[in-house]
Amino acid sequence: MIGFDPATRSWAATTSESGAKLTGIPRLDGTLVTDESSLAAAADDYGHMVHHRPLAVLRPGSVRDVVTMVRFCNEHCLPVAPRGQGHSPFGQAQVQGGLVIETSPLAEIGPVGPDSTTVTVGAGAKWSDVAKATTAHGLTPPVFTDYLELSVGGTLSVGGLGGQAHRYGAQVDNVTELRVVTGAGQLVRCSPSRRPDLFHAVLAGLGQCGIIVEATLRLVRAPETVRHYHLSYDDLETFLDDQRVLVQDGRFDHVEGQVFADADGAFRVYTLDAVAYGPPVGPAPDDMALLRGLRHDPADVRYEDRPYYDFLDRLAPLIAAMKEAGIWTYAHPWLNLMLPGPSAATVGGRVLDALTPAELGPGGVILFYPLRRDRLTTPLLRTSDDAVSYLFDVLSAAAPDDTAAIDRLLAANRSAYEATAEAGGTHYPVGSIPFTPADWRTHFGSAWPALESAKRTYDPQGILVPGQGIF
Secondary structure, eight states: OEEEETTTTEEEEOOTTTOOOOEEOOOOSSEEEOOHHHHHHHTOOTTOSOOOOOSEEEEOSSHHHHHHHHHHHHHTTOOEEEESSOOOSSSTTOOTTSEEEEOTTOOOBOOOOTTOSEEEEETTOBHHHHHHHHHTTTEEOSOOOSOOOSBHHHHHHHOOOOTTHHHHOOGGGGEEEEEEEETTSOEEEEOSSSSHHHHHHHTTSTTSSEEEEEEEEEOEEOOSEEEEEEEEESOHHHHHHHHHHHHHHTOOSEEEEEEEEOTTSOEEEEEEEEEEEOTTTSOOOOHHHHHTTOOSOTTSEEEEEEEHHHHHTTTHHHHHHHHHHTGGGSBOOOEEEEEEGGGHHHHHHHHHHHOOHHHHOTTOEEEEEEEEGGGOOOTTSOOOSSSEEEEEEEEOOBOTTOHHHHHHHHHHHHHHHHHHHHTTOEEOTTSOOOOOHHHHHHHHGGGHHHHHHHHHHHOTTOOBOGGGOOO
């Protein structure tokens, strides 16, 4: 039996010999664990830089378990954080001396038919499984992050951006309803018309007002195949300008971009990734029409036709290779910025000019692509005021024992953020930028009063997700 001792604020296994006066945990369908390996795993994440040790880990057997344990933690003022796939890089889903709730058991995917317009899924469901379940019926969620092995609840808590966002918005913009456990332990169903204050405080709300346990996602028709173009550029401004053209005229269904080092180690090689969906979503791709007016290197145009799901899961071979090489266990002091369109080349260029391949590290990736502000409608997903902002990600890796290199990268991240904020931009909060509560108030801007009010209403003890450092 597991019990909680209010005097020592710890969970322990009780026996008749111990004589410990422990407050019993209510009956659970799942398990509450306190073994060393489980606590150590919950005190780590994909970043491998922050280590906050919880008192216990809940592996829920039902949504009822989440309600029960959040109520218990609220009564005892214990911090709580949900954990999906553990892909946060900077301790966001960790708690010191509290409870981590693993959402992976809550992975049910509701029925889907050929005429479905939505699908209801558990927060712990991985996007790869959602995609497989829906594409089997010719349907798909409209927006995916590049890496599919993330949980639905995890990406909806931050936003969920991908190359389709210029057309459909972020993943949070394609949710019709949520079931949420508030910080007071209340199970609430919410939507744009039902408890909208909670709905809008949870989507991209970084877990501050409620734990997502179930989400209803919008579905659209899925293509059978896609054509994926890779267009080469040697000038940053031209690369960004052509991307802006593509997201404004909508000729492609997916638009992203990457930056690579040249032979001299300077990050001045730019690749525009543009994807056209084929039947039954659209006509067979017309190369001349799709590429007309773009200023890429015409001698270096590559494309491949591939099944839709294979395109969505295109990172799988790379991830497998990284794990095989041990790079997955490196520290990941990531930089994720939202740059205003007019300043994107200047601010992004300065970061790229100062970066070296050694600092990017093995397996490091640089993403640079545009987002239309009018498609991003979720209040807490912050971007610049410009009509087109650019997501700029420097996804670096460093040896976990190289603390000097990690500290340099974190300091560089902070400097890059400050330059971005001065230019009118912000950050996409999935990375590793040292932030203060004052920074968060600036980040949320006009949306801050609503978030602060919702926090008081739905998490009055302030127990939810302290790792974000917002309140």
